[in-house]
Amino acid sequence: MFCLRKPVGRLVPGFHVSSCVLHSASSLQSASTSTEHKKRTEEAALYVHWPYCEKRCTYCNFNKYINPSVDHERMRKCLVTETQSLLEISRVSLIKSIFFGGGTPSLAHPETIGKVIETVKRSVNLAADAEVTLEANPTSTEEKALKEFKSAGINRVSIGLQSLNPADLKVLGRTHSAEDALRCLDTARSLFPGKTSVDIIFGCPDHKTSTLIEDLARVVDLCDDHISLYQLTLERGTALFKHVMDRDLYLPSPDAMADMYEASLTFLEEQDFRRYEVSNFARTKSAQSSHNQSYWEGGQFIGVGPGAHSRFVARGENATQRMARVQTLEPEPWMIEVEKSGHATRKADALSEYEVLQEILYLGLRTTGGVPHERWNFFSPDASLLDVFSEAHMIKVLQKEGYLHSLSGGLRATSRGLNLADGLTKELFLILERFWEMHRKADQ
Numbered sequence: 001m002f003c004l005r006k007p008v009g010r011l012v013p014g015f016h017v018s019s020c021v022l023h024s025a026s027s028l029q030s031a032s033t034s035t036e037h038k039k040r041t042e043e044a045a046l047y048v049h050w051p052y053c054e055k056r057c058t059y060c061n062f063n064k065y066i067n068p069s070v071d072h073e074r075m076r077k078c079l080v081t082e083t084q085s086l087l088e089i090s091r092v093s094l095i096k097s098i099f100f101g102g103g104t105p106s107l108a109h110p111e112t113i114g115k116v117i118e119t120v121k122r123s124v125n126l127a128a129d130a131e132v133t134l135e136a137n138p139t140s141t142e143e144k145a146l147k148e149f150k151s152a153g154i155n156r157v158s159i160g161l162q163s164l165n166p167a168d169l170k171v172l173g174r175t176h177s178a179e180d181a182l183r184c185l186d187t188a189r190s191l192f193p194g195k196t197s198v199d200i201i202f203g204c205p206d207h208k209t210s211t212l213i214e215d216l217a218r219v220v221d222l223c224d225d226h227i228s229l230y231q232l233t234l235e236r237g238t239a240l241f242k243h244v245m246d247r248d249l250y251l252p253s254p255d256a257m258a259d260m261y262e263a264s265l266t267f268l269e270e271q272d273f274r275r276y277e278v279s280n281f282a283r284t285k286s287a288q289s290s291h292n293q294s295y296w297e298g299g300q301f302i303g304v305g306p307g308a309h310s311r312f313v314a315r316g317e318n319a320t321q322r323m324a325r326v327q328t329l330e331p332e333p334w335m336i337e338v339e340k341s342g343h344a345t346r347k348a349d350a351l352s353e354y355e356v357l358q359e360i361l362y363l364g365l366r367t368t369g370g371v372p373h374e375r376w377n378f379f380s381p382d383a384s385l386l387d388v389f390s391e392a393h394m395i396k397v398l399q400k401e402g403y404l405h406s407l408s409g410g411l412r413a414t415s416r417g418l419n420l421a422d423g424l425t426k427e428l429f430l431i432l433e434r435f436w437e438m439h440r441k442a443d444q
């Protein structure tokens with residue numbers, strides 16, 4: 001019998017993509033004359049990683065370093081150099097959006113942010129309506145700098161509020177108080193009206209659904225039109241992991257986490273925040289993050305900075321194949337390599353069509369839009385969604401139990417299915433795998 005494990009996971013753009021997007025040469029060649037092909041090889045989103053933080057939060061295993069004496073000038077030069085180099089290596093002529101993530105990029109000098117944006121404009125076209133986001137921690141330092149970031153070219157901010165509950169902020173090891181966060185949010189909203197997002201974490205130790213909803217009610221009253229709601233993930237190697245293993249702290253059970261997510265969803269939807277991706281809610285269409293949308297739609301992205309990931313088609317001999325690239329992880333060796341070679345790509349792998357399709361499924365199924373037929377056909381010109389999925393018994397079960405819509409509009413999770421997106425993806429991966437194996441055998 002079909003059984004999906006609760007609850008949903010989280011996806012932070014570009015860094016938690018478990019499988020790789022890829023195009024086989026043949027699939028791209030067959031579509032090479034189409035406008036879609038041009039768009040998919042010449043347009044991209046740009047991610048820029050700032051690797052430093054003021055302090056290590058207890059739950060976080062992102063690629064970040066505590067360095068009280070950052071060499072800002074050297075970092076600036078290296079980020080500019082690598083941006084230029086990767087743009088040159090790619091076939092990209094239009095950057096549709098930029099995201100400065102971290103780490104804590106709001107601790108970078110606004111001049112650094114400005115120089116990277118200028119480099120993009122100098123090297124290729126930056127779309128006139130490009131979304132340019134900065135992740136910001138809500139301390140007084142950031143609050144004072146927001147105006148300068150705006151002058152440097154930032155037009156959207158994503159504020160790491162996490163919670164308005166002092167006990168949660170303490171257990172998460174945040175450096176800001178709820179009051180600091182609200183002041184910063186206020187300033188951000190006045191500078192970036194309609195373009196200020198907040199990150200909230202649920203499932204902290206001792207969280208209960210009732211207190212979470214009370215916290216969310218305050219957030220909804222004070223925030224702008226976009227909320228990212230992440231379930232706390234217990235990451236190995238973090239201080240929180242040790243506390244939980246030592247039984248100093250207890251996280252809610254998986255079922256309690258799922259209940260919290262579902263209660264938050266109901267509450268946010270009542271407040272006109274519509275879910276457009278498992279962890280993302282917006283009051284209006286224009287408040288949705290176009291940068292993140294492009295990841296979920298399988299668009300190309302170029303990742304600059306220590307540990308950044310990319311998916312793009314490079315210039316050169318095999319100019320049709322999408323590559324998965326990863327930059328050197330740690331800041332010091334990353335800078336040395338950038339200074340020596342112009343970029344610090346540690347790994348560049350060509351991806352198979354099967355891997356692309358896995359990623360298209362995994363990302364698309366997290367969104368309300370799902371995987372439309374046209375997108376699937378572009379990445380899988382020889383086997384349509386109907387060819388792969390329509391005859392599978394499990395598809396009928398998933399539809400009957402209300403997890404999947406009919407295939408006529410593409411492969412789309414229902415609201416119930418989105419609550420269990422990770423489990424749903426696993427089931428669909430199995431169908432894809434079986435189809436792939438059968439066809440490989442049939443082709444041999």
Ligand SMILES: C[S@@+](CC[C@H](N)C(=O)[O-])C[C@H]1O[C@@H](n2cnc3c(N)ncnc32)[C@H](O)[C@@H]1O
Pocket residue numbers: 010012059060061062101102103104105135136137159160161162199200201230231232233234235
């Ligand atoms: C890596 S942080 C970078 C932004 C910024 N430094 C901050 O802390 O606000 C991006 C977001 O990822 C989320 N995040 C990081 N680690 C997480 C974890 N273990 N579980 C759930 N969410 C997490 C947090 O909500 C955070 O705002």
Ligand code: SF4
Pocket residue numbers: 052053054055056057060061062064102103104137160
């Ligand atoms: S959550 Fe943000 S501020 Fe905290 S350690 Fe991670 S990246 Fe740094």
